[in-house]
Amino acid sequence: MKFDNIRAFEDIDVESKIKNLLSDSRFFTVLSGYFFPKTSKILPNIAKKLIQRKFKKEFGLSSTIEEFQSALEPYVSSMVEKTTDGFSFSGIENLTDEPTLFISNHRDIALDAAFLNLVLFKRKLKTLRIAVGNNLLDGAYAELFMRLNKSFIVHRDLRGAKETYKKLFLLSSYINKSIKEDHENIWIAQREGRANDGNDFTDAAVLKMLYLSSRKKNLLETGSWK
Incomplete structure (x- = not known):
């Protein structure tokens, strides 16, 4: 499959990828250090x-992405409760069951999308396929976990x-397929990296990438995007 190297995992992948995580010693070294910081140093x-x-x-019993995210939700909710003073949102009433493309500024590439995902999940709306740069992934447990949580890979190198054209065309095709054929919501940052001066302008290259595949394949009807 042409998207296998970048796509978010799907239901058919869940059981095998969780087995891979369960056999990865490094994954549990990291988790034990986070959840049991004192014990992990001594024992x-x-x-x-x-x-x-x-x-x-x-x-371990998850067999679908939805079940995996259901198991993950309490941890995300707990993180929000313990590490923030809360967060607010508006406009949720404007969303429907139609797939939506979210182009957003970001301060933390993982948590920004996680907050939006949490809102969508609790309101029983479809969660996001999340664009994540390959510079943030390790090709091992971090990548497995994030792709189980519906992240897909954006090549930075x-x-x-x-x-450049080949990989951007592949990315554009995958995003368009996700929206038009798979009926999935998409989240992508408006630019590579954070704006140090607080001026959050969308990079024109992002918009050009989104349109790239539709020029040849006519996969995208822009009027149906939100």
Whole structure:
């Protein structure tokens, strides 16, 4: 499949990818350090076993992306409650069941989309396929986990005009397929990196990329986007 190297995981992938996570020692080293910081320093193997059992109990029976995200939701809600003074939102009443493209500024590439996902999930609307740069992924457990949470990969390390065009065309095609054929919501940052001066302007290159595949394949009817 032409999108396999960049696409978000789908229901058919869930069981095998969770098994891969369960067998990844590094994944549980990181999790045990986060959830059991003291124990992981004194008794690292015990801490890893504890967090592995916890993960298997809560995520191991997931067979769909929705079930995986349902298991993840309490952790996201807890993070919001413990680390913020709360967050507000508006405009949710304007969303329908039609797929929506969200182009957003960002301060944290993971948490910005996570907040929006949380709002959508709690209101029983479709969650997002999230564009994430490959510079933030490791090709191992972090990538597995994020793609299980519907992230797809944006290549940042492009070299030469031919490779750049090829990968941007693939990305554009995947986004258009997600919206038009898969009926999935999409979240993408309006520019690469954060605006240090607070001026959050959309990079024209992002808009050109979105349109790139439709010029040849006519996959996109822009009037149906929100």
